[in-house]
């Protein structure tokens with residue numbers, strides 16, 4: 001890891017150009033982990049102990065000394081099929097350092113429906129490359145990027161994908177003290193000119209996921 005950084009314009013999610021700052025560094029491996037049950041009773045606000053959505057202990061899931069995360073940014077791949085490994089390949093082919101997202105939730109076409117894949121970016125607690133163009137690159141520097149495989153312009157994500165998203169987002173928000181109003185779709189980011197994550201998934205985020213999360217963070221239920 002030599003720490004050199006370059007600015008580059010890239011096409012994100014099939015919509016619009018964005019600019020990201022990329023480290024020039026050695027490639028790493030993706031960690032593909034099976035989706036596990038999440039015990040929310042052990043992951044209240046500010047709590048970093050307990051099991052993660054991948055079923056691993058926190059210490060095994062991500063590097064010590066986590067970034068000061070402020071946002072959770074939800075994307076769709078705008079493709080019918082995909083996986084963390086496939087997107088990692090595509091992102092590298094564009095000249096990115098590696099998979100731009102921290103997590104990918106599969107849809108059954110490229111990986112098991114509802115599986116949460118943990119990217120190396122998350123495990124190393126690295127800035128994101130998924131939501132450029134915001135002031136001070138805020139949403140990349142402090143935004144956890146989650147991509148659901150699929151195109152949610154006309155149809156919604158699968159039930160298993162939504163269940164996995166809810167568990168993952170609830171866990172991340174509770175663990176890193178991220179309020180519900182900072183769980184956003186890519187299109188909600190300042191200066192965004194994209195329909196990502198698609199109107200159907202965006203509706204779910206705004207009308208179901210955020211209210212449910214706000215209630216959980218307030219009441220623990």
Ligand SMILES: [Zn+2]
Pocket residue numbers: 012013074075076130186194196197
């Ligand atoms: Zn996006």
